[in-house]
Amino acid sequence: MTTSVELYRTVRLIRRFEERAIELVRSGDIVGGIHPYLGQEAVAAGVCAALGSGDLVTGTHRGHGHVLAKGADPARMMAELTGRVTGLNKGRGGSMHAADLAVGILGANAIVGAAGAIATGAAWAHRQLGTPVVAATFFGDGAVNEGMLLEAFNLAALWRVPVVFVCENNGYATTMRVEDAVAGSITGRAEAFGIPASTVDGQDAEAVRAAAAVAVARARAGGGPSFLECRTRRFDAHHTFEHRVRLRYRTDEELHRIRARDPVDLQGARLDTATRSEVDTEVEAVLDEAVAFALASPFPDPLTALDHLYASGLAARPGSDV
Amino acid sequence: MPWLSYQKALNRALTDAMAADDTVFVLGEDVRVAASNVTVGLHRRFGPDRVLDTPLSEQGFTSFATGAALAGLRPVIEFQIPALLFLSFEQITNHAHKFSLMTGGQCQVPVTYVVPGSGSRTGWAGQHSDHPYSLFAHVGVKTVVPATPPDAYGLLRAAIQDPDPVVVFAPSAALGVREDVDLATLAPVPLGAGRVHRHGTDVTVVAVGHLVHDAVAVADDLAGSVSVEVFDPRTLYPFDWDGLTESVRRTGRLVVIDDSNRTCGLAGEVIATVTERVRLAAPPVRVTRPDGAVLPFSPELDRATQPSRAQLTAAINLTVKER
Numbered sequence: 001m002t003t004s005v006e007l008y009r010t011v012r013l014i015r016r017f018e019e020r021a022i023e024l025v026r027s028g029d030i031v032g033g034i035h036p037y038l039g040q041e042a043v044a045a046g047v048c049a050a051l052g053s054g055d056l057v058t059g060t061h062r063g064h065g066h067v068l069a070k071g072a073d074p075a076r077m078m079a080e081l082t083g084r085v086t087g088l089n090k091g092r093g094g095s096m097h098a099a100d101l102a103v104g105i106l107g108a109n110a111i112v113g114a115a116g117a118i119a120t121g122a123a124w125a126h127r128q129l130g131t132p133v134v135a136a137t138f139f140g141d142g143a144v145n146e147g148m149l150l151e152a153f154n155l156a157a158l159w160r161v162p163v164v165f166v167c168e169n170n171g172y173a174t175t176m177r178v179e180d181a182v183a184g185s186i187t188g189r190a191e192a193f194g195i196p197a198s199t200v201d202g203q204d205a206e207a208v209r210a211a212a213a214v215a216v217a218r219a220r221a222g223g224g225p226s227f228l229e230c231r232t233r234r235f236d237a238h239h240t241f242e243h244r245v246r247l248r249y250r251t252d253e254e255l256h257r258i259r260a261r262d263p264v265d266l267q268g269a270r271l272d273t274a275t276r277s278e279v280d281t282e283v284e285a286v287l288d289e290a291v292a293f294a295l296a297s298p299f300p301d302p303l304t305a306l307d308h309l310y311a312s313g314l315a316a317r318p319g320s321d322v
Numbered sequence: 323m324p325w326l327s328y329q330k331a332l333n334r335a336l337t338d339a340m341a342a343d344d345t346v347f348v349l350g351e352d353v354r355v356a357a358s359n360v361t362v363g364l365h366r367r368f369g370p371d372r373v374l375d376t377p378l379s380e381q382g383f384t385s386f387a388t389g390a391a392l393a394g395l396r397p398v399i400e401f402q403i404p405a406l407l408f409l410s411f412e413q414i415t416n417h418a419h420k421f422s423l424m425t426g427g428q429c430q431v432p433v434t435y436v437v438p439g440s441g442s443r444t445g446w447a448g449q450h451s452d453h454p455y456s457l458f459a460h461v462g463v464k465t466v467v468p469a470t471p472p473d474a475y476g477l478l479r480a481a482i483q484d485p486d487p488v489v490v491f492a493p494s495a496a497l498g499v500r501e502d503v504d505l506a507t508l509a510p511v512p513l514g515a516g517r518v519h520r521h522g523t524d525v526t527v528v529a530v531g532h533l534v535h536d537a538v539a540v541a542d543d544l545a546g547s548v549s550v551e552v553f554d555p556r557t558l559y560p561f562d563w564d565g566l567t568e569s570v571r572r573t574g575r576l577v578v579i580d581d582s583n584r585t586c587g588l589a590g591e592v593i594a595t596v597t598e599r600v601r602l603a604a605p606p607v608r609v610t611r612p613d614g615a616v617l618p619f620s621p622e623l624d625r626a627t628q629p630s631r632a633q634l635t636a637a638i639n640l641t642v643k644e645r
Contacts, residue, residue: 087426088426089424089425089426089428090426090427091426092423092424092425092426093424093425093426097424097425099424099425099428099429100428101392101425101428101429102428106389106392106429107421107424107425109417111412111416111417114385114412114413114416114417115385117381117382117383117384117385117386117388117389117413118385118386118388118389118392118417119389120386120389121385121386121387121388121389121390121391121392121393122389122390122392122393123389123393124386124389124390125389125390125391125392125393125394125395126393128347128371128390128395129345129393129394129395147381148381148382148385148413151377151379151381151382151383152382152385152386154377154379154382155376155377155379155382155383155386158377306423307423307427308422308423308425308426308427309422309423309462310422310464310485310486311422311427311429311430311431311432311485311486312484312485312486314464314486314514314560316462321598
């Protein structure tokens with residue numbers, strides 16, 4: 001079982017990784033911006049703490065937390081965000097597609113609601129192959145209105161697939177309030193398919209871990225899928241473009257109020273001051289090294305732009321013969 | 323030698339692929355009872371885990387197959403009707419196809435999508451008669467359209483063995499084609515290799531899928547006046563450009579018959595590529611579905627929107643007239 005210190009280390013790592021990444025967006029080292037995970041750290045940390053190293057996750061466009069919590073190297077992750085050849089995806093994926101198959105990360109996926117069926121199929125296939133694992137698939141409150149996710153619920157429930165559906169309800173699908181987007185309830189969608197669903201405080205990493213542990217144990221024992229609605233809050237922008245173009249959908253008062261329940265502080269308060277400060281120092285060193293590694297790494301050669309397009313090695317025709 | 327039908331060849335390819343490799347499994351709607359005839363006998367032989375009947379959830383089970391492929395299996399999805407490829411287009415093109423590049427080569431997604439009964443099935447009207455192979459070639463998903471029973475067998479085997487997603491169109495109008503075949507000669511046909519069905523010296527006709535048989539029939543009819551070479555690309559993506567170029571360099575003339583809609587269809591790409599490479603003796607001609615075709619229900623209207631032998635004959639005569 002992960003200790004409170006380890007959980008704190010993970011939420012702190014994600015928090016500071018995202019803050020450092022935002023600095024790199026501002027400096028122009030990360031192009032295209034990012035969807036910051038700030039405020040939601042306890043969800044990825046808690047769920048991944050309940051998984052084993054052989055288990056699988058799929059993430060979202062707001063996916064840095066999932067990738068880090070599942071164990072990807074922060075330096076190679078930062079190198080990916082900065083488009084370097086040393087990145088997890090050799091600079092081919094970027095923020096929204098970071099993947100590390102070696103540690104069970106089937107990838108962040110930039111299409112809302114799309115990864116649920118992929119995670120379900122992967123977990124089903126592992127059972128068929130005699131190498132059973134549990135898959136956790138993360139998605140936001142916006143995804144619960146996507147038909148293909150509901151199709152995945154049905155398939156997972158029918159075939160008792162060992163998958164945990166993790167809804168990070170941060171209150172907004174981009175700028176649309178969940179109250180304006182979701183008829184019925186979020187957990188009601190899972191319950192309609194006979195999938196046990198519970199709601200948990202998504203700001204509390206230990207509460208998330210405890211709920212996820214129940215779901216993972218159930219899946220591992222052959223009990224099929226579970227659904228966790230993690231009530232969380234996004235502290236920053238939907239995407240860093242909002243730092244330049246202010247979209248008025250949340251008041252300063254609301255932002256102030258939600259930031260008062262900070263998952264990093266909540267978990268940090270469970271540690272003594274000396275331990276907490278030791279972890280903070282350690283995390284800072286890891287990130288200093290990650291940023292330095294990323295910025296010192298080479299960019300990919302433009303002549304290799306279409307490498308890996310086909311696993312067979314098929315070379316696509318160039319756009320021009322001259 | 324036994325007569326092998328195209329449909330039976332697909333069934334034989336699936337059976338042989340599943341027998342040869344435990345990681346191959348079939349999923350789709352009504353595959354247990356083989357509603358399309360392609361999965362006949364598989365459920366009894368390989369059981370429900372390898373012949374997986376799915377609910378009507380095309381988007382869900384298409385990405386389910388992507389996940390299964392990431393985990394090491396080789397799924398074969400059967401889509402009962404070609405329009406289901408529109409419904410699952412995003413799952414195939416935006417996920418299965420892109421994962422290899424987006425992950426920097428960390429994974430492969432060896433899924434095969436088979437449509438037994440693509441194109442018009444006379445009387446099935448607007449939403450069951452599409453032939454969207456050009457869409458998949460456009461996005462760069464490997465796409466095959468076999469014309470004959472041995473090629474149906476060989477290309478389906480090759481598609482299943484390939485490490486990338488492959489869409490296999492089995493045209494309705496070809497499913498009943500039978501050929502006298504030595505079964506021992508059935509073997510995988512490499513993707514990307516075209517085939518000359520009939521040699522000729524005056525004009526090269528590129529024909530796709532079931533239209534290969536129409537092209538051969540027209541060539542036979544015209545044999546007294548025009549020597550027609552019939553080139554069957556078999557794989558539309560990757561296309562055998564070198565094989566076709568070699569043929570057109572000899573004949574100097576090009577006609578394409580293709581069951582796509584005209585705008586941005588395969589025929590346009592064939593003509594563009596050949597004219598980039600070869601100085602033709604006469605302007606090329608294409609015979610396709612009309613722009614934006616929606617196949618109307620009534621049989622005469624359905625036929626009127628598909629490429630015909632009469633159009634192909636006229637096209638060949640036009641190109642050879644301009645000597």
